[in-house]
Amino acid sequence: xxxxxxxxxxxxxxxxxxxxxxxxxxxxxxxxxxxxxxxxxxxxxxxxxxxxxxxxxxxxxxxxxxxxxxxxxxxxxxxxxxxxxxxxxxxxxxxxxxxxxxxxxxxxxxxxxxxxxxxxxxxxxxxxxxxxxxxxxxxxxxxxxxxxxxxxxxxxxxxxxxxxxxxxxxxxxxxxxxxxxxxxxxxxxxxxxxxxxxxxxxxxxxxxxxxxxxxxxxxxxxxxxxxxxxxxxxxxxxxxxxxxxxxxxxxxxxxxxxxxxxxxxxxxxxxxxxxxxxxxxxxxxxxxxxxxxxxxxxxxxxxxxxxxxxxxxxxxxxxxxxxxxxxxxxxxxxxxxxxxxxxxxxxxxxxxxxxxxxxxxxxxxxxxxxxxxxxxxxxxxxxxxxxxxxxxxxxxxxxxxxxxxxxxxxxxxxxxxxxxxxxxxxxxxxxxxxxxxxxxxxxxxxxxxxxxxxxxxxxxxxxxxxxxxxxxxxxxxxxxxxxxxxxxxxxxxxxxxxxxxxxxxxxxxxxxxxxxxxxxxxxxxxxxxxxxxxxxxxxxxxxxxxxxxxxxxxxxxxxxxxxxxxxxxxxxxxxxxxxxxxxxxxxxxxxxxxxxxxxxxxxxxxxxxxxxxxxxxxxxxxxxxxxxxxxxxxxxxxxxxxxxxxxxxxxxxxxxxxxxxxxxxxxxxxxxxxxxxxxxxxxxxxxxxxxxxxxxxxxxxxxxxxxxxxxxxxxxxxxxxxxxxxxxxxxxxxxxxxxxxxxxxxxxxxxxxxxxxxxxxxxxxxxxxxxxxxxxxxxxxxxxxxxxxxxxxxxxxxxxxxxxxxxxxxxxxxxxxxxxxxxxxxxxx
Numbered sequence: 153x154x155x156x157x158x159x160x161x162x163x164x165x166x167x168x169x170x171x172x173x174x175x176x177x178x179x180x181x182x183x184x185x186x187x188x189x190x191x192x193x194x195x196x197x198x199x200x201x202x203x204x205x206x207x208x209x210x211x212x213x214x215x216x217x218x219x220x221x222x223x224x225x226x227x228x229x230x231x232x233x234x235x236x237x238x239x240x241x242x243x244x245x246x247x248x249x250x251x252x253x254x255x256x257x258x259x260x261x262x263x264x265x266x267x268x269x270x271x272x273x274x275x276x277x278x279x280x281x282x283x284x285x286x287x288x289x290x291x292x293x294x295x296x297x298x299x300x301x302x303x304x305x306x307x308x309x310x311x312x313x314x315x316x317x318x319x320x321x322x323x324x325x326x327x328x329x330x331x332x333x334x335x336x337x338x339x340x341x342x343x344x345x346x347x348x349x350x351x352x353x354x355x356x357x358x359x360x361x362x363x364x365x366x367x368x369x370x371x372x373x374x375x376x377x378x379x380x381x382x383x384x385x386x387x388x389x390x391x392x393x394x395x396x397x398x399x400x401x402x403x404x405x406x407x408x409x410x411x412x413x414x415x416x417x418x419x420x421x422x423x424x425x426x427x428x429x430x431x432x433x434x435x436x437x438x439x440x441x442x443x444x445x446x447x448x449x450x451x452x453x454x455x456x457x458x459x460x461x462x463x464x465x466x467x468x469x470x471x472x473x474x475x476x477x478x479x480x481x482x483x484x485x486x487x488x489x490x491x492x493x494x495x496x497x498x499x500x501x502x503x504x505x506x507x508x509x510x511x512x513x514x515x516x517x518x519x520x521x522x523x524x525x526x527x528x529x530x531x532x533x534x535x536x537x538x539x540x541x542x543x544x545x546x547x548x549x550x551x552x553x554x555x556x557x558x559x560x561x562x563x564x565x566x567x568x569x570x571x572x573x574x575x576x577x578x579x580x581x582x583x584x585x586x587x588x589x590x591x592x593x594x595x596x597x598x599x600x601x602x603x604x605x606x607x608x609x610x611x612x613x614x615x616x617x618x619x620x621x622x623x624x625x626x627x628x629x630x631x632x633x634x635x636x637x638x639x640x641x642x643x644x645x646x647x648x649x650x651x652x653x654x655x656x657x658x659x660x661x662x663x664x665x666x667x668x669x670x671x672x673x674x675x676x677x678x679x680x681x682x683x684x685x686x687x688x689x690x691x692x693x694x695x696x697x698x699x700x701x702x703x704x705x706x707x708x709x710x711x712x713x714x715x716x717x718x719x720x721x722x723x724x725x726x727x728x729x730x731x732x733x734x735x736x737x738x739x740x741x742x743x744x745x746x747x748x749x750x751x752x753x754x755x756x757x758x759x760x761x762x763x764x765x766x767x768x769x770x771x772x773x774x775x776x777x778x779x780x781x782x783x784x785x786x787x788x789x790x791x792x793x794x795x796x797x798x799x800x801x802x803x804x805x806x807x808x809x810x811x812x813x814x815x816x817x818x819x820x821x822x823x824x825x826x827x828x829x830x831x832x833x834x835x836x837x838x839x840x841x842x843x844x845x846x847x848x849x850x851x852x853x854x855x856x857x858x859x860x861x862x863x864x865x866x867x868x869x870x871x872x873x874x875x876x877x878x879x880x881x882x883x884x885x886x887x888x889x890x891x892x893x894x895x896x897x898x899x900x901x902x903x904x905x906x907x908x909x910x911x912x913x914x915x916x917x918x919x920x921x922x923x924x925x926x927x928x929x930x931x932x933x934x935x936x937x938x939x940x941x942x943x944x945x946x947x948x949x950x951x952x953x954x955x956x957x958x959x960x961x962x963x964x965x966x967x968x969x970x971x972x973x974x975x976x977x978x979x980x981x
Contacts, residue, residue, distance in 0.1 A: 172257070180214050213234045239270075288367045290320075346932060454525055466520075476516070574669040577609070580605060606623045628913045727790060815835075816842065852889040853892065
């Protein structure tokens with residue numbers, strides 16, 4: 153079965169694959185399946201992001217998105233669903249065909265509401281890559297099911313990976329651990345389980361070097377006690393004697409052969425814009441029983457070009473093919489949309505790695521809408537709805553958390569990442585002086601960004617007791633504290649005989665279950681424990697009366713996803729899109745922005761309940777002077793852009809054009825522009841210039857370490873960005889430049905909680921290297937070198953043989969590459 157054949161067999165009346173039965177239709181989740189013997193096999197959560205080159209996969213992602221309803225005070229939620237089928241570079245045609253077929257089958261089960269994507273190894277969409285960002289990026293492994301890799305789990309076998317990517321990382325497993333697979337233009341991770349070597353090519357870029365360190369730290373945190381050794385190209389001899397000896401067991405320096413012609417691979421989004429300016433629209437028709445594709449228009453495109461009775465192909469050149477399916481198109485056109493796109497791709501002579509995406513009328517993603525000059529979303533029905541159903545529409549899954557359902561269907565718990573409802577037993581420890589100190593129960597749910605915590609969570613299902621061990625790393629906790637938290641988690645697991653599940657959690661990336669453990673009472677305060685507040689029972693000589701007053705920004709709509717984050721005690725910290733709780737010495741206020749929902753307000757009451765006083769509700773625009781008096785600078789302007797509050801019915805509504813962030817860099821010697829999906833403040837790189845497209849204006853953010861070339865070219869790139877935008881933007885759109893640490897509120901309002909001190913506490917590259925080295929355990933090499941050299945030498949493809957006369961000489965007279973303890977290994981037969 154080929155990809156292009158797959159859509160013929162899909163459609164109404166098909167038997168549902170058991171793998172899909174556990175998907176919650178109305179909940180956010182990420183599910184990954186691998187094709188094994190023409191069947192779908194679920195990939196465990198800990199292996200999400202690992203893909204074997206010889207396999208094909210199906211990935212389902214659902215995310216709840218909040219949208220304005222048109223009222224100034226209410227919003228609604230929409231579940232955005234995407235299905236991707238991923239094809240490895242060595243996957244068989246049959247495996248690719250099954251993945252495509254299963255994608256259509258899953259879409260049928262979801263009543264045609266999902267966006268379908270075809271992903272090819274090495275050319276995945278930014279959306280796809282963003283799903284695995286929190287897990288350190290995407291890793292490509294050698295082999296596949298046909299090669300005997302039937303279990304999707306990591307092993308302790310030595311592996312060499314090449315790392316690519318500045319923000320979204322790809323790790324490529326090399327065919328063998330050999331210098332012939334290494335080049336000066338890249339960064340490599342040699343994973344030997346107990347020791348992780350990061351080798352930086354002389355011409356590799358600093359961003360990938362930092363990403364490699366982050367990935368190595370993540371691997372160390374998952375395992376506990378692992379050494380990390382950073383090596384600069386040409387400085388291998390600076391390693392300690394034992395580090396060098398262990399490194400050379402796999403990569404002997406005498407065999408070092410580098411490809412000096414290798415160049416840095418950068419994605420030039422500037423070129424994509426120029427190509428996108430020539431976008432074309434084709435109409436698909438099968439009225440005569442044969443598919444007919446007719447060119448209808450060369451850009452600019454507007455939404456009215458698309459008619460709901462038909463299907464269309466939008467050709468953005470080698471940068472992507474889109475198929476749009478009208479809600480009143482016939483069932484055959486809907487089911488064969490992806491097949492038709494693949495045929496179009498072949499006819500045009502585009503490469504097989506060209507991205508292909510099918511979207512449905514009323515469910516268009518941001519990337520698709522961005523191709524249009526104007527877009528009026530007058531659609532009242534999401535997806536294909538009843539017109540696509542052969543029978544009754546499936547009942548909507550309850551949004552209530554049903555613990556019994558989770559016990560009866562563990563696959564559902566895996567899909568939602570909610571093993572229980574968070575009501576189990578918690579033992580919490582805070583890292584203090586690199587030791588785990590029990591955390592008072594009265595403080596459970598209270599975190600500090602300058603600290604690290606370890607949480608042992610125990611719950612019972614209908615069969616046995618289970619343990620989850622989280623270690624939470626505050627943004628500003630030290631590397632030593634983070635390492636201590638990781639080791640502490642491993643030690644707790646050892647006490648229960650290794651039966652627990654260890655989970656690494658970074659501040660602001662908390663999974664649903666982590667927040668559910670605190671039932672809506674999770675609060676993250678600034679700094680560390682010693683800077684806590686009097687009202688939290690922590691005070692010292694630096695405590696003053698003003699610390700009784702603080703402001704929390706609340707995010708969440710239920711006790712399973714709510715947390716509050718402390719922001720600066722200034723009215724400028726407010727945001728029309730959210731709720732805030734203002735604690736003072738004598739009262740508690742709940743400030744409700746115009747864009748907040750009723751559920752968010754209810755959860756703000758839960759956060760406010762930490763004080764016994766009845767909270768005072770304050771609605772945006774109805775504040776009294778008493779409210780503003782609690783802010784040191786009184787009433788100030790805050791993020792109240794129309795896109796954050798009242799819905800606009802204009803052609804360019806922000807609901808259809810959310811903000812997009814791009815990085816402008818010349819690290820490779822030429823200016824490149826790269827989009828960063830799902831951005832946060834942490835994605836603003838102080839070494840570069842960033843472009844934030846807010847639709848009604850474009851911001852240029854100047855990092856304090858950006859160079860003159862980047863600053864000089866930034867404004868030109870902003871103009872070119874507008875000029876070549878496929879949606880044919882107004883070239884007079886305002887362009888605003890702002891410098892790091894001087895950002896205005898209508899810029900910071902797009903990034904969620906904003907910390908003005910974020911960059912002042914970041915460690916430099918050299919400092920990070922030194923700290924990692926200080927955390928290593930030199931004593932482990934004696935055991936590793938004693939136990940493993942014989943095995944490693946036997947695994948080498950080429951071993952020099954010496955005569956008996958040479959091998960019987962005293963140890964100090966032996967050749968350099970002969971280990972006196974292993975003479976028999978290299979003795980001639």
